[in-house]
Amino acid sequence: MLNRKIIDTIIETTIFICGILSIVFVILIFTFLLKEGLSFFKSFGITKFLSGNLWLPESDPAQFGILPLILGSILVTLGACVIAVPLSIMSALYISEIAPKTLRDILKSFVELMAAVPSVVLGFVGMVTLVPAIKNLLNIPTGLTAFSGSLILALMAMPTIVTISEDAIHSVPCQYKEGALAIGATKWQTIRRIVLKAARPGIIAAIMLGIGRVIGETMAVMMITGNAAQIPSSIFEPVRTMTATIAAEMGETVKGGIHYKSLFAIGLVLFAITFIVNFIADLFSGKSKK
Amino acid sequence: MFKLNPKLSQKLAYCLLFCSMLLTIFPVLIIIFIIVKNGASAITWEFLTAMPKDGMRSGGILLAILGTLSIVLCAISITLPIGVCAAIYLNEYAKDNLLTRIIKLSIVNLAGVPSVVYGLFGLGIFVMYFKLGVSIIAGALTLSIMELPVIITTARNALNSVPHSFREASLSLGVSRWQTIRHIVLPNALPGILTGAILSIARISGETAPILFTAAAFYVPHFPHSIFDQVMALPYHLYIIATQIPNMPKNIIFGTALVLLMIILSMSFTAIFLRIYFRKRRKW
Amino acid sequence: MTNIKIKVNNLSCFYNNKCVLENLSIEVIQNEILSIIGPANSGKTTFLRTLNRMSDFYQDYSRKGKIYINQENIFDMNMETLRKRVGMLFAMPIPLPMTIYENITYAPKRLGLIPSKKNEQDAMVEDALKGASLWEEVKDRLNSSAMRMSGGQQQRLCIARILAINPEVILFDEPCSGLDPISTAKVEESMMELKEKYTIILVTNNVKQASRVSDRTAFFLMGKLIEIDKTDKLFVSPNTKQTEDYITGRFG
Numbered sequence A: 001m002l003n004r005k006i007i008d009t010i011i012e013t014t015i016f017i018c019g020i021l022s023i024v025f026v027i028l029i030f031t032f033l034l035k036e037g038l039s040f041f042k043s044f045g046i047t048k049f050l051s052g053n054l055w056l057p058e059s060d061p062a063q064f065g066i067l068p069l070i071l072g073s074i075l076v077t078l079g080a081c082v083i084a085v086p087l088s089i090m091s092a093l094y095i096s097e098i099a100p101k102t103l104r105d106i107l108k109s110f111v112e113l114m115a116a117v118p119s120v121v122l123g124f125v126g127m128v129t130l131v132p133a134i135k136n137l138l139n140i141p142t143g144l145t146a147f148s149g150s151l152i153l154a155l156m157a158m159p160t161i162v163t164i165s166e167d168a169i170h171s172v173p174c175q176y177k178e179g180a181l182a183i184g185a186t187k188w189q190t191i192r193r194i195v196l197k198a199a200r201p202g203i204i205a206a207i208m209l210g211i212g213r214v215i216g217e218t219m220a221v222m223m224i225t226g227n228a229a230q231i232p233s234s235i236f237e238p239v240r241t242m243t244a245t246i247a248a249e250m251g252e253t254v255k256g257g258i259h260y261k262s263l264f265a266i267g268l269v270l271f272a273i274t275f276i277v278n279f280i281a282d283l284f285s286g287k288s289k290k
Numbered sequence B: 001m002f003k004l005n006p007k008l009s010q011k012l013a014y015c016l017l018f019c020s021m022l023l024t025i026f027p028v029l030i031i032i033f034i035i036v037k038n039g040a041s042a043i044t045w046e047f048l049t050a051m052p053k054d055g056m057r058s059g060g061i062l063l064a065i066l067g068t069l070s071i072v073l074c075a076i077s078i079t080l081p082i083g084v085c086a087a088i089y090l091n092e093y094a095k096d097n098l099l100t101r102i103i104k105l106s107i108v109n110l111a112g113v114p115s116v117v118y119g120l121f122g123l124g125i126f127v128m129y130f131k132l133g134v135s136i137i138a139g140a141l142t143l144s145i146m147e148l149p150v151i152i153t154t155a156r157n158a159l160n161s162v163p164h165s166f167r168e169a170s171l172s173l174g175v176s177r178w179q180t181i182r183h184i185v186l187p188n189a190l191p192g193i194l195t196g197a198i199l200s201i202a203r204i205s206g207e208t209a210p211i212l213f214t215a216a217a218f219y220v221p222h223f224p225h226s227i228f229d230q231v232m233a234l235p236y237h238l239y240i241i242a243t244q245i246p247n248m249p250k251n252i253i254f255g256t257a258l259v260l261l262m263i264i265l266s267m268s269f270t271a272i273f274l275r276i277y278f279r280k281r282r283k284w
Numbered sequence C: 001m002t003n004i005k006i007k008v009n010n011l012s013c014f015y016n017n018k019c020v021l022e023n024l025s026i027e028v029i030q031n032e033i034l035s036i037i038g039p040a041n042s043g044k045t046t047f048l049r050t051l052n053r054m055s056d057f058y059q060d061y062s063r064k065g066k067i068y069i070n071q072e073n074i075f076d077m078n079m080e081t082l083r084k085r086v087g088m089l090f091a092m093p094i095p096l097p098m099t100i101y102e103n104i105t106y107a108p109k110r111l112g113l114i115p116s117k118k119n120e121q122d123a124m125v126e127d128a129l130k131g132a133s134l135w136e137e138v139k140d141r142l143n144s145s146a147m148r149m150s151g152g153q154q155q156r157l158c159i160a161r162i163l164a165i166n167p168e169v170i171l172f173d174e175p176c177s178g179l180d181p182i183s184t185a186k187v188e189e190s191m192m193e194l195k196e197k198y199t200i201i202l203v204t205n206n207v208k209q210a211s212r213v214s215d216r217t218a219f220f221l222m223g224k225l226i227e228i229d230k231t232d233k234l235f236v237s238p239n240t241k242q243t244e245d246y247i248t249g250r251f252g
Helices: A002-044 A046-051 A067-098 A101-116 A119-138 A146-170 A174-182 A187-198 A200-216 A219-224 A242-252 A258-289 B006-042 B045-049 B062-093 B098-112 B115-129 B136-160 B164-172 B177-205 B234-243 B250-281 C044-051 C079-085 C100-111 C118-131 C151-164 C181-194 C207-213 C231-236 C241-247
Strands: C004-015 C018-029 C033-037 C061-069 C086-089 C169-173 C199-203 C216-221 C224-230
Touching (some): A002 A258, A002 B098, A002 B136, A101 A146, A146 A200, A146 A219, A200 B115, A219 A242, B062 B136, B062 B234, B098 B136, B164 B177, B177 B250, C004 C199, C044 C086, C079 C086, C100 C118, C151 C181, C199 C207
């Protein structure tokens, strides 16, 4: 009996340690990014980093202006959202409210499979099919544009947004719908006026998580947005995102050098952005549960 | 004023929703079709089992497949026990207090960190700080931290699906909390945890950015000797042959993409079927 | 001289600092069936769940006062030891998702009470099932799933499960609220047999049930003990107006 007690205590302590490990990892990630980032800011300057519009890490003197990269990320993300958000929400409505039970299960499983397709595969297929198609259709010098990136990223954001907003829509209490139907509203009026409104916090959370996924996406973007670190004037120009910059340049840097550290500084910016985006998503999903 | 008849507007709306559903799923179907159509011709026994030859322009992708497998299996065997324990803590022990809220916020945050930032972190801590070098273990550790929030979330859902009354019944018989979890909650949550784990394996098999600087190598012409070796990895290999090697035969690239896709999709399918099977067999 | 099994001294329980049970003092006599009746929110279930400290897991729950079992303070006791001594039957039958046999041996195994020989184990299972008058119905299918039994059988299996750990006191928390009259009669029948060996506290919404099975009855209202007396006495000539109104069905 005593033995059993001791074993219980040991196991419960282990479980507790695993429980708080998540906090430890977040702090570790943050400190590692911060350590390298701060030592970069010391030698280059944080204002020059955030407001500089030239990213020329290998030239002399090297320029580390992150502005074109931030704009690149924002442009691609915005484009992806414009495509993905309406489509995903309408699909979620279809799956949750209109599709018969069997179809609903099949569609949900399919959306789950969509999420599993790796970004490098999507990037590759986009590169060999979408990019030349866009070049010819729009008659522009290159198909490697922010627009191509947005199209592929929309595909990656959709499973996230569909799944989470479908959950939110599905968990709208039946009584709301029955109340509306009972006073003679059509099913569509009920969906539009009642269901959508009640599911709104969950849908916003879904959109935020979709945005978070798009901002952080790396491989597909690196393969099809052209990787030109310039401030874009339209969506049909090549851009370079923050994630692609890290992935493309880390291999060539001298470990511990200023270029190496500058990439950690970009990582820090990305970390901060996704932290905020996910925090907002969490606030809304907390609201939708109540 | 012109106003649509509610019946008609419902029909139009349903039509619109159906079309957007199609628009959502069709591109992926087309992509899968393109890969299968162009890649099927490359899939031969030799392609799957031979060493790369001629600067990777011919020969097989066995090393890349094995490399990915070793990284992924290593990662899941680290993250699964930690994730399940963390889920047990949150679901069975944690009170609703500040610490719990911070843990939950951390999990949300970990889930949102971009994969390439995990790559940076893995490079900084495992490769450089702990001097593991670019190796299977460094990549696996990086991936395991990245997958931790997913495992915790699915394991929590699985634990949550075990009726609360089972716990009460067991506790009321004088059985301790851990014994109750060990003998009642965990066995009944196991199917859910298992399917979650398979889905996780599928997902991290396709991840490229986190292993870019921590585990993957451009070209390693032999089997890994230990977990401290660099390896070729399938997604990274696909990236390299698709973008860095000139005059790469198209069907080899498509074939590689097909193999990667099939590995991932077959695992996801297995997980989904297992889930359906277990749900049907569930006793409560 | 009657034998006092449980003695409750000035017990008060709170949820969110709201008092749900106020300054309760009550004694339970060995080998009796004590019924607790009263309308919803009268604190019956809270009292029951405090007796085996199941309520300790609730958030925002707190309490004052003392409870003694055989002169031992239950709040100084190890929780597992207490629950082994004070078994509890819930309102809905909760068979564990395993076979009938395993349901009985589950707790003894975890508590280290299981005999090592297989035939002794079989005997233990048989005794427990007989004690709950279930043996005849299930002796041929001990290895089938407990989830496939009828509701009444499940509830009696839960009684057998408690008997297998050999407690001193058994708490019944509205044990027949989900059962049909025939199953209810069977559960009541086994209750009457059990009081030979155990002390039983029965919380029930069913006033008739209390009058059928119990030796003494206590009436709770809004967290207070209004009256406790011999069942015959309480139902025939209650001391207070409230008790009379409740048992005659004027409210509740």
